[in-house]
Each structure stands twice: as C-alpha cells, then as structure tokens.
Amino acid sequence: MQNQEEHTALKNTVQSLLDEAKRQGASAAEAGLSQENGLTVSARLGDVETIEHHCGQGLGITVYFDQRKGSASTTDLSPESIKETVSAACSIARYTSEDAFAGLPEKDLLATEFPNLDLNHPWAISVEEAIALAVECEDAARNYHAEISNSEGASVNTHQGIHVMGNSLGFLHSYSSTRHSLSCSVLAQRGDSMQRDYWYSVSRNAAKLDAATDIGKKAAERALRRLEGRSLTTRQCPVLYSAEIASGLLSSFIGAISGGNLYRKSSFLLDALDTQVFPEFVHLYEQPHLKGALGSAAFDGEGVATKGRDIVTDGILRSYVLSTYSARKLGLHSTGNAGGVRNLTIDTGALDFQGMLKQLDTGLLVTELMGQGVNILTGDYSRGAAGFWVENGQIQYPVEEITIAGNLKDMLKNIVAIGNDVDYRGNVRTGSILVERMSIAGE
Amino acid sequence: MELLNLARQAILIPAGIQDGDIEKIMSRLLSSPVDAADIYFQSSHSESWVMEGGIIKEGSYSIEQGAGVRAVSGEKTGFAYSDRIELPVLLEAANNVKAIVRQGQDVQVGLVNAGNKSQYYPVANPLKSLLEQQKIDLLRKVDSETRKLDARIEEVIISLSGVHETILVANQDGSLAADIRPLVRMNVTVIVVENGRREQASMGGGGRSDYHYFLNENLALNYGKEAVRQALVNLEADEAPAGNMTVVLGPGWPGILLHEAIGHGLEGDFNRKGTSAFSGRVGERVASDLCTVVDDGTLQGRRGSLSIDDEGTPTENTVLIENGILKGYMQDKLNARLMGVRSTGNGRRESYASLPMPRMTNTYMLPGSHHPEDIIKSVKKGLYAKNFAGGQVDITSGKFVFSASEAYLIENGKITRAIKGATLIGNGPDVLTKVSMVGNDLELDSGVGSCGKDGQSVPVGVGQPTLKIDGLTVGGTSV
Numbered sequence: 001m002q003n004q005e006e007h008t009a010l011k012n013t014v015q016s017l018l019d020e021a022k023r024q025g026a027s028a029a030e031a032g033l034s035q036e037n038g039l040t041v042s043a044r045l046g047d048v049e050t051i052e053h054h055c056g057q058g059l060g061i062t063v064y065f066d067q068r069k070g071s072a073s074t075t076d077l078s079p080e081s082i083k084e085t086v087s088a089a090c091s092i093a094r095y096t097s098e099d100a101f102a103g104l105p106e107k108d109l110l111a112t113e114f115p116n117l118d119l120n121h122p123w124a125i126s127v128e129e130a131i132a133l134a135v136e137c138e139d140a141a142r143n144y145h146a147e148i149s150n151s152e153g154a155s156v157n158t159h160q161g162i163h164v165m166g167n168s169l170g171f172l173h174s175y176s177s178t179r180h181s182l183s184c185s186v187l188a189q190r191g192d193s194m195q196r197d198y199w200y201s202v203s204r205n206a207a208k209l210d211a212a213t214d215i216g217k218k219a220a221e222r223a224l225r226r227l228e229g230r231s232l233t234t235r236q237c238p239v240l241y242s243a244e245i246a247s248g249l250l251s252s253f254i255g256a257i258s259g260g261n262l263y264r265k266s267s268f269l270l271d272a273l274d275t276q277v278f279p280e281f282v283h284l285y286e287q288p289h290l291k292g293a294l295g296s297a298a299f300d301g302e303g304v305a306t307k308g309r310d311i312v313t314d315g316i317l318r319s320y321v322l323s324t325y326s327a328r329k330l331g332l333h334s335t336g337n338a339g340g341v342r343n344l345t346i347d348t349g350a351l352d353f354q355g356m357l358k359q360l361d362t363g364l365l366v367t368e369l370m371g372q373g374v375n376i377l378t379g380d381y382s383r384g385a386a387g388f389w390v391e392n393g394q395i396q397y398p399v400e401e402i403t404i405a406g407n408l409k410d411m412l413k414n415i416v417a418i419g420n421d422v423d424y425r426g427n428v429r430t431g432s433i434l435v436e437r438m439s440i441a442g443e
Numbered sequence: 444m445e446l447l448n449l450a451r452q453a454i455l456i457p458a459g460i461q462d463g464d465i466e467k468i469m470s471r472l473l474s475s476p477v478d479a480a481d482i483y484f485q486s487s488h489s490e491s492w493v494m495e496g497g498i499i500k501e502g503s504y505s506i507e508q509g510a511g512v513r514a515v516s517g518e519k520t521g522f523a524y525s526d527r528i529e530l531p532v533l534l535e536a537a538n539n540v541k542a543i544v545r546q547g548q549d550v551q552v553g554l555v556n557a558g559n560k561s562q563y564y565p566v567a568n569p570l571k572s573l574l575e576q577q578k579i580d581l582l583r584k585v586d587s588e589t590r591k592l593d594a595r596i597e598e599v600i601i602s603l604s605g606v607h608e609t610i611l612v613a614n615q616d617g618s619l620a621a622d623i624r625p626l627v628r629m630n631v632t633v634i635v636v637e638n639g640r641r642e643q644a645s646m647g648g649g650g651r652s653d654y655h656y657f658l659n660e661n662l663a664l665n666y667g668k669e670a671v672r673q674a675l676v677n678l679e680a681d682e683a684p685a686g687n688m689t690v691v692l693g694p695g696w697p698g699i700l701l702h703e704a705i706g707h708g709l710e711g712d713f714n715r716k717g718t719s720a721f722s723g724r725v726g727e728r729v730a731s732d733l734c735t736v737v738d739d740g741t742l743q744g745r746r747g748s749l750s751i752d753d754e755g756t757p758t759e760n761t762v763l764i765e766n767g768i769l770k771g772y773m774q775d776k777l778n779a780r781l782m783g784v785r786s787t788g789n790g791r792r793e794s795y796a797s798l799p800m801p802r803m804t805n806t807y808m809l810p811g812s813h814h815p816e817d818i819i820k821s822v823k824k825g826l827y828a829k830n831f832a833g834g835q836v837d838i839t840s841g842k843f844v845f846s847a848s849e850a851y852l853i854e855n856g857k858i859t860r861a862i863k864g865a866t867l868i869g870n871g872p873d874v875l876t877k878v879s880m881v882g883n884d885l886e887l888d889s890g891v892g893s894c895g896k897d898g899q900s901v902p903v904g905v906g907q908p909t910l911k912i913d914g915l916t917v918g919g920t921s922v
Contacts, residue, residue: 042718044518053523053539056509056796071503075526081506088504091489095575097498127542146667150717187718187839196718196839229840234686236922264495264598266634371844372833373866373918377634377643382683382866382918384835384844401842403866403918405685439920441685441868 006162007174010035013077014166017061020086022168026063026093028104030167030302033077037160041127043134044153046142051127054159057183063089067098091220099329104302109334110171110325118291119177121205123158128365130156133182133212140216141186147227148220149189155179158206171303179294180206188223190231195229197222202425204292222367225388229400231442232389239404239438240356240390243421246370247428250284250409253277254341255376257317261325268379268409269317277317278412281349282332284312288342295427301339306331307337311344345429348420356392356419356432364440365390379408386428402442411435447556450611451620454508458528460552465613467530469552471537472514473615475544479515479776481754484528490570491604492525494582497590511795512536515777516544521588523795554613557620560757563741563748564637564651567625569605572653578603580835581654581663589631589667595678596671597641598634603627605654620755626650626746626902629657633670637678644673644848648889650744654891663885666889673830673849676861683850683865683919689825690867690915691818691853695886696831698905701806702894703834703843704871705729709763709771710801710896711778711789713838720841720872724769729801730875732767733811736756740788740804746890747805747869747904749790754799754886757809762786764875775801793899807906811881818880826917827851828867829859840872866918874912882909 014031021029060073063086064323070092073083125133138154158180166172183200199218201210241249250338253269261267269277278284290296300306302324311319322330323338351359370384382405388395419431455461465482486508493501510533511524521540525532573581576712582601589599598800606626613619630647646669650656657663694702705721713719717846721729730736740749749758754776774782775790778801791802819827827850834845846866852857887906894903 048543049520050520050522050798051540051543052798053536055523056526057526069501071501072505073503074506075508076506085504086504092502092504095499095579096502097500099498099500130707152716152718194720194839196837226840231916234922262598264634265636265641266598289876309762370835370837370842370868371866372835373844373846373864375864377641380863382846382864382920384842384866384868384918386840386842400840401868401870401916403685403844403868403916405683405865405918405920407920423592439685439918439922441687441916441918441922443687443916 002175010162010164011172011174014164015172017059017082018166018168020083021061021063024086024090025065025130025352026090027066028064028168029061030104031061033164035162038158039127039130040157041134042128042153042155043131043138044151046135046139048131049153061086061089063093064103065093067100067102068093068096069099069102069158070096082396101325104167104169105304105324105334107169109304110169111303113300114173115289117289117296117298119175119204119296120176122160123178123180123206137182137184137212137216140213141184141220144217144220145224147188147190147224148186148189152185154184154216165299165303167303173299178204182207182212183210183214184219186223188227190227193228195223195226197226202294204294223367226386226398229386229398231401232399232440233443234249234441236437236439238360240360240363240365240436241433241435242365242367243419243423243430243432245366246430246433247423247426249433250344250346250428250430252374252376253343253412254321257320259320259322259330261376262320263326263329266377268377272283272317273320275317276315278312278315279415280315282312282315282415283347285310285345286341286343287345290343293343295343297342300336304334304336304338306336306342343427343429346418348418348422348431351417351419352434353419353421356417356434357390359417360390360434361393364399365395381406381408381411402440404438404440406438411438446566446623447619447621449623450609453609454484454528454611460528460530464530466552466554468512468533468537468781469613469615472512472541473532473552475514475541477514477516477541477544478780481513482613483511483753483795484611485509485608487606487608488570489604489606491602492512492578492582494586494601497586499579499673501581507794509795512540513798514540519543520782520798522798542624552617554617554619557618557755561741562750564625564744566623567653568607569625569627569653570607572655578654581657585631585663585667587655588664589633589671592668592671593635593675595635595637595675596633597636600632602630610753612753614755618755620751622751623655624651627652627654627656629663629666631666631670633674634680635674640678642669642674642677644677646670646673647891650746650890651748652744676849678862680863682921683862684917685919685922687914687916688915690820690912691822691825691827692910693827693829694882694884694909696888697828698807698888698895698907699831699834699845701808701907702803702903702905703845704869704874705736705834706803706806707836708841708871709773711772711782712801714772715778715782719838721769726770727769728767729769729872730764730767731878733881734764734767734875734878735809736764736806737762737809738773738789738803738806742805745805745887745904746892746902747803749804752790753792754786754790756786756788756790757805761787770831771803773803775799790903793901800896802896802901803903805887805904805906807887808908810883810885810908813880813882815882815884818882818909819853819858820910821880821911822853822854825853827853832864836871842868843871844868862919868918874915877913878910879910879913884908
C-alpha cells in the first residue's frame with residue numbers, strides 16, 4: 001500500500017513537470033524520474049571492509065517548442081527545483097535549431113499494456129546478514145587452495161528502485177524493480193606469477209543468486225588457472241570466445257545496426273538490411289517481456305512499447321535497432337529501442353563447452369578482453385586478450401600479453417558454432433562463440 | 444577564506460545548513476571511536492551543447508547536489524549519501540555509517556577553517572562565461588570553418604560542455620575546506636569519405652578554465668583542423684602489422700602509456716593490500732634510468748589539476764619514478780594512514796555518492812635529451828604511434844593495453860606509410876625498462892582524459908616527451 005502511495009506521489013511529480021513545461025509554453029514534453037535505494041557491503045580477509053548505504057534520485061525533462069528541443073535534469077525533487085529545471089530546458093530550446101525529425105514518438109506506438117514482468121523482489125537483508133554472506137563467499141575462495149594468496153574481497157549488493165516515465169501525449173507509467181548481486185575477487189600466486197580473477201552472480205530475485213560458496217570457489221578456480229601464463233608467437237588461428245565475453249561480439253554488432261550510427265553513416269553495416277551478415281544458422285532476437293530477466297521492460301526510454309522480435313534470421317539482417325529520432329532520420333519507425341536492446345538472445349547449437357573446445361581443436365580460447373579497440377565505423381577490431389592455448393580439444397596452458405585482431409564484418413560471417421553454455425547474467429544471452437580465424441600478436 | 448564563504452553560499456545556505464549543524468553531524472559520527480570521518484558536500488551545475496548535421500541539435504543542463512558521510516575505523520569504512528542536504532537526513536546517515544564500530548562515547552566538534560594553500564584555477568563559472576548566443580556562435584563557426592577544409596568531409600559533430608562544481612569537506616579534526624572547480628571541454632569529430640571508404644577522427648581539449656579558453660589562439664578551430672588531418676590520414680592507412688617490434692610514441696596524449704602501465708599500479712590502495720604488480724617494490728628499478736615520472740595536481744588550469752583533493756588535502760607534485768627507481772605511491776588519507784605515510788593529495792571521488800580512492804591527477808614523464816627526429820632515425824623497422832584512443836590495465840598481472848588511433852610504419856629511420864589503429868599490449872613493471880631514448884619535447888595532452896576505476900570516472904591529464912621502447916606487442920592483422 002505504501003508502495004502504491006509512493007508510485008502515485010512520484011507520478012504526480014512527473015505530471016507536474018509536464019504541466020509546468022506546458023505552462024512555460026512547450027508544445028510537447030517528456031519526463032522521467034528514478035528513485036533508488038540500496039546497500040553494498042564488502043568483506044576482505046574475513047572481516048567487513050565497507051558498508052555503503054545508497055539513496056539516490058533524479059529527474060530529467062525534454063521539452064519541444066515545435067521542432068526545437070531542450071533538456072535538463074536534477075537530483076533535487078522540490079517544487080522550486082522542478083520549476084527551475086523546466087525553465088532551464090525551455091531556455092535551451094530557444095537556442096537549438098529546428099530539427100524536422102525531433103519530437104515525441106507517434107502516439108500509436110506508445111505502450112498500452114503493462115504486463116507484470118516480475119522485476120521487483122526486494123531483499124530484506126540486514127547489514128549483519130550481508131556481512132556474513134560476503135565473508136562466507138570470500139572464505140570459500142580463500143580456503144579453496146593454498147595458492148590463493150590474497151583477496152580484493154567479496155561484496156553483496158542490493159538495489160531497489162522506482163522508475164516513472166511520462167509525456168504530454170498522456171503516457172504516464174511507473175514500475176518498481178530490484179537488482180541484487182554477489183561477487184568475489186581473489187589473487188593466486190605461484191613464484192613470481194600473480195593473477196587475479198573474479199566471479200559474480202546477479203538477479204532480480206535474491207533467491208535465484210548462486211550459492212555464495214560456489215561464487216567464491218569459481219573466483220578462486222579462475223585466478224588459479226591463469227597462473228604462469230605466457231605469450232604466444234604471432235600467428236593466425238581459430239578463436240573461441242568464452243560465453244561470458246562472447247556477448248561483447250554481439251553488442252558490437254548491435255552498435256553497428258543502431259540508428260544513431262546508421263544515420264551518421266558511422267557503421268560498417270550501412271545498407272546491410274536484408275543481406276547476409278552472419279552464417280545461415282544464426283538466429284538473433286529480442287525478448288523484452290521475459291519474466292524476471294535483467295533486460296526486461298514493457299516500454300523503452302521514450303514510452304514506446306517493446307516487443308519480442310527477430311533481428312537476424314537465417315543469418316540475414318531483418319531489422320535495425322531504432323529510437324524515434326533515428327528511425328525518422330532513416331525514414332522508418334521506432335523499433336522500441338530507445339535505451340538499447342532488451343534480453344538479446346542468440347539460438348545456440350548442440351555443443352556444450354567441452355564440445356566447443358573439441359570443435360576448436362587447436363587454437364585460442366579467450367576468457368578476457370582488454371581495451372576499447374573496436375571501430376564500429378570500419379569494423380576494425382584489435383584488443384588485448386588473455387585465455388588458454390588449446391590443442392586437440394584440450395586446454396594446454398594459460399596465455400596472456402597477446403592481442404587478437406580482425407575485422408568484425410568478417411568475424412561475424414566466419415562464426416563456426418555457438419555453444420549451449422549460455423551465460424544468463426546479462427542483457428545479452430549467448431553461449432561461447434567460435435570464430436574461424438583471427439590474427440594473434442604476441443612475442 | 445573567500446572560497447569557504449562562496450561554498451557556504453552555494454551549498455549550505457540554500458539548504459538551511461549552518462556550521463553548527465555540521466558540528467552536530469560530525470559529533471554524531473565521532474560518538475563511536477572512529478579513526479577518521481568526513482562529510483562531503485557537493486553542488487555541480489553542468490551543461491552540454493551538440494552541433495551535428497549543421498544544426499544545433501541538442502542542449503542540456505544538469506544540477507547535481509548532495510552530501511556523503513563517511514566514518515573509517517582501521518580498514519573498515521561506513522558510508523552513506525543523500526541527494527537531500529537536510530540535517531535530519533544527514534544525522535540519520537551519520538547513525539548508519541558509525542555502526543561500522545560498535546561502542547560509543549560523547550564528543551563535541553568545533554569547526555575551523557582550513558583555508559587553501561594555493562589555487563590552480565580561477566574561481567570562474569564557465570557556464571556564465573559566454574552568453575548562450577556566443578556559445579552557439581562558437582559551435583557554428585567551428586562547424587562552418589571545419590567543413591570548408593576538405594571536400595571529403597561528410598559529417599562534423601561538435602560538442603561543448605562546461606561544469607561548475609563547488610565542494611565543501613569537513614574532517615574529523617573540525618577542519619573545513621572548500622574548492623570551486625571549473626571544467627570545460629570541446630570535441631570535434633569528423634567523418635570523411637573517399638571512393639566509398641569511410642573513416643573518422645576526433646580531436647578536442649579543455650581544462651579547468653572557462654569557455655574563453657577555446658577562443659585563445661584559435662584553439663577551437665584547430666581542433667577541427669586536427670580532426671580532419673587525422674581522418675584523412677586514416678583514409679590512406681594500410682593493415683597494421685602484428686607482433687613484437689620497436690615502438691616510438693609521440694609526445695603528449697600517448698602518455699596514456701604511463702597512466703596504464705605504471706600509474707594505476709602505483710595507487711596506494713592496491714599497494715597497501717598487496718594486489719599490485721608494484722607492491723613492495725619502492726626503491727627498486729622499474730624503468731630505465733632515462734625515466735622520471737611524476738603525478739602533479741598543481742599544474743595551472745589543467746584538466747587533472749586540483750587545488751585540494753576530495754578529502755581537503757592540498758595536491759602535490761609527487762615523484763613516482765626517479766631516474767628509473769620507484770620512489771613512492773599515490774595516497775589518499777585511509778591508505779596513507781594504514782601504510783604509515785602521509786596523503787599525497789590523491790584522494791578523489793566521482794561525486795558525493797561515491798567513496799574516495801587514490802586516483803591520478805596529471806601523470807607525465809619529464810623530458811630527456813634526445814631530439815625527436817634522432818629517435819625516429821635510430822629505428823630500422825618499427826611503429827610510430829602518434830595518437831591514442833583509450834587504455835586499460837590489470838594491476839595484478841601488470842598487463843596493460845592502449846589503442847593507437849593514428850600510427851605509421853618506420854622503415855630505415857624514416858616514417859613511411861600510415862597504418863590502421865591497433866591495440867598495443869605490454870607488461871607494466873618492465874615496459875619502462877625498455878625505454879632507450881627519451882625526447883626533449885615534453886607535451887601534456889590537450890585536456891580530454893577521463894579515468895575509470897571501480898565504476899567512478901574522474902578527469903585526468905597525461906603527458907610525455909617522444910619515447911622509444913625497444914619491444915612492445917602491436918596488435919595488427921598483418922601477420
């Protein structure tokens with residue numbers, strides 16, 4: 001009940017922002033508000049290290065004076081601040097240019113159905129319980145092996161928020177969501193070789209987090225297996241992206257078919273609609289209404305209804321990823337992707353991780369990437385990497401201080417297989433991905 | 444004193460908070476036996492303008508304000524923040540954070556003004572330094588002048604942003620310190636096309652100043668010229684080589700090498716915990732004797748400069764490596780206390796909503812004696828990297844990367860062909876031992892750097908003279 005009252009009060013705040021914009025002469029406006037509370041507790045070397053209480057809020061408004069636009073935001077939700085924020089946005093709109101493509105979404109694209117997406121599971125965990133859980137997680141890592149030599153600690157994080165979105169077309173909706181995580185990072189040492197790695201679990205529902213001891217053990221295993229890594233000689237070979245980093249490849253692809261990069265002609269996939277961009281077996285789609293998932297939402301950042309849809313079928317690009325503005329620039333309609341894709345999913349093949357190693361046969365398993373060396377305009381790709389050298393489907397030794405390079409256009413087309421070892425922790429759901437050939441630079 | 448009163452007027456007075464209220468909150472924090480405590484107030488006004496497609500496309504204005512309350516006992520930290528600067532809210536926050544220690548006692552705190560030793564930037568409000576119409580005119584002028592430079596220019600995107608931030612920090616000894624921090628930034632991105640091939644490049648700069656900064660010496664127009672020059676070079680670029688080779692880094696922004704390869708590894712928290720590849724190595728050789736590297740927060744008007752850090756400590760020019768020998772770490776108060784040294788004024792936080800940590804300010808290498816041309820001449824086959832995008836480091840293994848955005852082959856002592864950008868990877872603790880020549884041409888970057896650590900972003904600077912490194916792995920595709 002109290003929650004209901006909070007929602008009503010925050011919706012009233014957003015409505016008052018929209019009303020104030022109208023009063024100040026705006027022809028249209030949209031506004032959003034978020035209020036979040038949370039707790040982060042970390043433990044290191046068996047004892048609590050930090051206790052952080054989070055309590056944040058913010059609102060933002062965009063106003064339109066016909067085709068001119070201005071935006072403003074504030075962390076102060078008082079009535080005076082609302083007036084000032086709206087007038088700041090209106091004042092900016094006096095100086096921006098007429099932009100034929102600017103404006104609110106078409107009314108018939110706005111969400112009208114709001115299914116319960118099962119996103120709100122507050123975690124009634126006390127500070128003491130959170131400390132105990134973090135200590136349990138870190139203990140499991142530190143006690144895993146004698147070579148676990150040090151720790152960056154384990155941490156428990158819980159966040160709960162209310163989000164409101166409204167516009168002058170009459171859209172006004174709020175929802176609550178939660179996000180909880182448990183993570184652990186430890187160091188392993190053997191002689192001069194020191195390595196660090198981590199593992200985490202994240203969920204809307206704390207009951208679905210992995211067991212603290214499992215997370216700790218996994219962090220320890222990952223740090224240990226990196227010990228005494230060596231470089232490779234420069235060569236070309238097949239590369240297997242482990243599931244937890246394979247999502248990055250798909251995210252780069254999404255970047256290249258996103259409206260902003262397309263209308264700026266800043267993508268290696270210009271005019272690629274209805275052409276082959278992946279091998280024929282690739283099916284890539286969005287599932288925005290998946291219950292309890294991290295990327296789920298009934299509407300996008302502009303209030304446009306999200307819907308489950310195919311992006312790639314039979315390896316052919318079927319749809320771009322568009323907001324209202326970028327869609328209009330391209331002469332298309334919004335795909336409900338203001339703010340990005342939601343629960344992007346790729347159909348997997350029949351092979352598990354071991355099966356994928358066998359298919360790799362001899363090549364590089366990459367488990368970590370470093371740096372930002374991805375050029376979405378040209379597709380040129382060059383990143384620091386660490387992982388394992390694999391021969392005859394068997395891991396031989398850890399590898400570090402190498403780079404992997406290629407061009408994304410070729411890399412996507414040369415995907416050989418997608419494993420069924422799916423990592424469900426993020427907004428992109430994929431198993432490990434095997435790329436036929438890349439350039440490795442090393443010693 | 445003037446700064447303190449300005450900060451009081453900007454943050455405390457509008458919120459109805461008196462010095463006596465801060466004393467109450469601090470007394471509440473210290474009613475548990477903590478080693479340190481602080482209250483950090485912040486008010487930040489920022490704006491940004493974007494010109495794209497030949498029109499003023501976007502403008503936004505943002506107000507962020509709030510307070511963070513922290514108590515530290517041993518290695519333990521309690522922290523709470525709120526966007527609401529109100530006495531009951533902050534007293535409640537103090538109650539929450541002092542629970543990091545259990546027993547209690549009564550303490551009374553009296554505030555004293557710390558006063559700033561030196562100021563490294565003007566008490567300016569960049570947002571008001573030009574009229575709105577003047578900001579728009581500046582964007583339009585850069586746009587039209589840049590578009591005139593070459594027929595192959597397809598798109599020009601220009602952004603202009605300014606921040607006016609006021610902070611006020613009260614420490615457990617009752618000292619009250621304040622700072623007013625202007626920050627401006629401009630960026631020009633250019634997309635060029637020739638025979639169907641598209642490339643882009645960006646150039647920008649800024650510092651702790653107001654918008655007049657960009658009007659000096661045609662700085663803004665030069666960003667456009669430089670972005671066009673780099674984009675056109677990239678139109679001609681061939682596949683980059685792959686493998687280990689001699690690398691010559693140009694002066695200025697390539698100093699991101701120092702930030703990634705050694706800077707992060709020398710931050711006090713990692714070394715106190717023993718998680719850095721540099722832990723326990725003070726006094727040891729970590730670079731060739733040509734290398735002296737400092738972190739200097741005291742440079743006038745630089746993007747990474749601070750008069751005081753976010754814990755109220757005056758910043759310094761801290762020697763990290765002197766003639767190749769590791770001299771010391773960058774410290775905030777917590778890690779300095781636990782390591783038995785003093786803070787070097789490197790305690791920084793993204794905002795009131797985040798905890799301070801040891802962070803870099805402006806990190807650069809002092810000049811050597813070689814003429815840059817002689818450095819190039821000395822290389823038979825190698826890479827000359829002139830501009831970079833970003834970088835990253837694993838402070839435990841010491842492995843770091845940084846990505847070149849403008850690079851050339853060196854063949855027989857001459858710069859020959861342009862090659863595509865590529866990521867370079869190396870090992871922090873030994874990369875500087877391979878520095879065999881240091882140029883006499885120290886440059887600092889143009890004021891574009893942002894550094895991320897534990898999810899917190901802060902503005903930083905880097906710099907270096909031309910450097911020759913005898914062996915670094917270049918991540919091209921040409922095997």
